Amino acid sequence: TTTNALDALSQEGLSEEPVVQQEKEAAGSGGGSTWEVVGGGEERRKQVQQERRRRRSNKINNKGINRSNNEDGEEEELEGEENDMIEGSNGGNGGERQREHPFIVTEPGEVARGKKNGLDYLFHLYEQCREFLIQVQAIAKDRGEKCPTKVTNQVFRYAKKAGASYINKPKMRHYVHCYALHCLDEDASNELRRTFKERGENVGAWRQACYKPLVAIAARQGWDIDAIFNAHPRLSIWYVPTKLRQLCHAESNNVVATVAVSTSVSPAVAQLPF
Amino acid sequence: TTTNALDALSQEGLSEEPVVQQEKEAAGSGGGSTWEVVGGGEERRKQVQQERRRRRSNKINNKGINRSNNEDGEEEELEGEENDMIEGSNGGNGGERQREHPFIVTEPGEVARGKKNGLDYLFHLYEQCREFLIQVQAIAKDRGEKCPTKVTNQVFRYAKKAGASYINKPKMRHYVHCYALHCLDEDASNELRRTFKERGENVGAWRQACYKPLVAIAARQGWDIDAIFNAHPRLSIWYVPTKLRQLCHAESNNVVATVAVSTSVSPAVAQLPF
DNA sequence: AGAAGGACCAGTGGTCCGTA
DNA sequence: AGAAGGACCAGTGGTCCGTA
Numbered sequence: 001t002t003t004n005a006l007d008a009l010s011q012e013g014l015s016e017e018p019v020v021q022q023e024k025e026a027a028g029s030g031g032g033s034t035w036e037v038v039g040g041g042e043e044r045r046k047q048v049q050q051e052r053r054r055r056r057s058n059k060i061n062n063k064g065i066n067r068s069n070n071e072d073g074e075e076e077e078l079e080g081e082e083n084d085m086i087e088g089s090n091g092g093n094g095g096e097r098q099r100e101h102p103f104i105v106t107e108p109g110e111v112a113r114g115k116k117n118g119l120d121y122l123f124h125l126y127e128q129c130r131e132f133l134i135q136v137q138a139i140a141k142d143r144g145e146k147c148p149t150k151v152t153n154q155v156f157r158y159a160k161k162a163g164a165s166y167i168n169k170p171k172m173r174h175y176v177h178c179y180a181l182h183c184l185d186e187d188a189s190n191e192l193r194r195t196f197k198e199r200g201e202n203v204g205a206w207r208q209a210c211y212k213p214l215v216a217i218a219a220r221q222g223w224d225i226d227a228i229f230n231a232h233p234r235l236s237i238w239y240v241p242t243k244l245r246q247l248c249h250a251e252s253n254n255v256v257a258t259v260a261v262s263t264s265v266s267p268a269v270a271q272l273p274f
Numbered sequence: 275t276t277t278n279a280l281d282a283l284s285q286e287g288l289s290e291e292p293v294v295q296q297e298k299e300a301a302g303s304g305g306g307s308t309w310e311v312v313g314g315g316e317e318r319r320k321q322v323q324q325e326r327r328r329r330r331s332n333k334i335n336n337k338g339i340n341r342s343n344n345e346d347g348e349e350e351e352l353e354g355e356e357n358d359m360i361e362g363s364n365g366g367n368g369g370e371r372q373r374e375h376p377f378i379v380t381e382p383g384e385v386a387r388g389k390k391n392g393l394d395y396l397f398h399l400y401e402q403c404r405e406f407l408i409q410v411q412a413i414a415k416d417r418g419e420k421c422p423t424k425v426t427n428q429v430f431r432y433a434k435k436a437g438a439s440y441i442n443k444p445k446m447r448h449y450v451h452c453y454a455l456h457c458l459d460e461d462a463s464n465e466l467r468r469t470f471k472e473r474g475e476n477v478g479a480w481r482q483a484c485y486k487p488l489v490a491i492a493a494r495q496g497w498d499i500d501a502i503f504n505a506h507p508r509l510s511i512w513y514v515p516t517k518l519r520q521l522c523h524a525e526s527n528n529v530v531a532t533v534a535v536s537t538s539v540s541p542a543v544a545q546l547p548f
Numbered sequence: 549a550g551a552a553g554g555a556c557c558a559g560t561g562g563t564c565c566g567t568a
Numbered sequence: 569a570g571a572a573g574g575a576c577c578a579g580t581g582g583t584c585c586g587t588a
Contacts, residue, residue: 144523249418
């Protein structure tokens with residue numbers, strides 16, 4: 001029932017990598033590669049990151065000492081709230097771990113060629129998540145349990161068990177704001193896709209470029225990005241991405257400062273953004 | 275600004291106990307004292323509880339072995355998002371840990387005598403939490419951060435730092451449904467208080483009795499207890515307590531079953547609950 | 549026995565970074 | 569270099585149970 005034409009697309013020609021039980025080696029780089037940082041809180045964020053690295057590397061160093069103490073031979077029952085696979089899934093696919101093809105910038109309607117996925121397919125994944133959420137909500141209501149209003153870990157787990165192994169949290173969170181632009185201003189989104197395809201830009205560049213028009217939309221609506229997400233039926237189920245929230249906040253402060261300055265110089269001609 | 279007449283009430287005549295760095299002893303009881311269980315899921319809940327006990331007791335037994343490995347001398351910076359006390363609080367009150375007086379069942383308007391607190395005071399704590407939430411929301415909005423809609427851990431932390439040490443999560447969660455009845459049907463709530471006071475019942479009995487009228491309210495409104503909470507401005511900031519949700523669900527199934535039976539016997543006279 | 553609350557725990561939101 | 573996602577971590581919701 002949840003499978004359809006586009007789902008098949010996701011299965012054809014996946015990248016394959018051998019499944020190996022890998023031992024983590026302590027590579028110990030230590031350099032900070034922090035990009036995508038906005039406005040305030042930057043200092044604190046970096047501190048937290050460094051702290052995390054330090055702890056992780058401690059853990060690795062202690063491994064030889066700790067291992068014999070941990071989990072001494074207990075059987076772990078790996079099962080969730082639903083004990084079994086929900087649909088015809090490819091759970092045990094015999095020794096090959098699959099990874100989705102990378103996305104490329106495609107125009108609306110264009111299907112990606114070769115070992116690539118297009119942006120229509122990306123947005124389709126968001127619609128699929130919505131369907132999984134609706135199913136999870138139906139089950140929760142039926143059982144009288146807490147009913148999620150957003151795409152939560154529980155929904156990602158459900159999707160995986162339903163066989164949609166190509167859906168995962170880091171990916172979906174990574175492109176949420178791109179999907180947001182697609183929802184809120186499809187024309188602008190389409191235009192951006194065409195432009196970036198023409199220029200031969202990669203997905204990362206397109207993804208970055210999606211922030212700007214969203215901030216512009218927020219500016220027109222009083223900077224309340226949460227309200228904007230919540231007002232849209234398909235977008236309201238997604239958490240507002242941290243960076244988008246930060247950009248809107250930083251930019252609103254910029255505008256306020258600008259207005260304040262121009263007002264103090266020449267109140268009558270202050271260029272309000274609305 | 276958040277202090278008022280009733281806050282003072284909470285400070286007078288607190289129970290005192292000496293502050294000691296207590297070592298946990300493994301008392302190892304093991305018996306299951308599960309009360310307050312409703313409907314389905316009971317089996318699974320008990321299993322989870324037993325599993326937790328087992329792990330906890332393992333941890334205690336391992337303590338002597340583990341201790342020298344843990345946290346080897348690292349300085350822990352104990353500070354939250356707000357570095358300093360917010361108001362005139364009694365943070366370092368010199369070697370005495372205080373515990374709130376127990377509640378007793380009081381009539382509306384009645385002040386508890388002796389080392390006791392009354393139910394008006396209990397309900398007042400919920401109003402205070404609401405004020406703390408509003409402050410946390412204002413700060414979050416100002417900073418462009420995620421804005422909580424419910425009384426979360428963050429709000430409890432904030433309350434504590436603001437000096438309201440008498441507010442804590444287990445207590446507030448414990449009596450939420452009592453506050454809900456107070457919000458949704460104050461007359462019924464008042465009546466129940468008078469009855470239980472007259473009978474000389476203790477707080478636990480009164481608390482238990484608060485469920486029934488709430489379930490009745492839910493029955494009248496299609497059993498959607500979440501919707502009922504969310505529709506009330508002061509109640510919407512509180513999570514629906516698990517047990518209340520379970521009671522509503524179990525009871526709605528009972529009613530459906532009853533209706534189904536009576537319908538199958540005599541459709542024309544089925545006694546619908548609405 | 550009745551009650552207050554420190555402290556624990558499973559599972560969350562968020563995203564880093566080892567991987568290919 | 570660009571990208572997908574396993575896996576980690578700090579802080580959450582929930583409430584048990586050691587305490588008095």
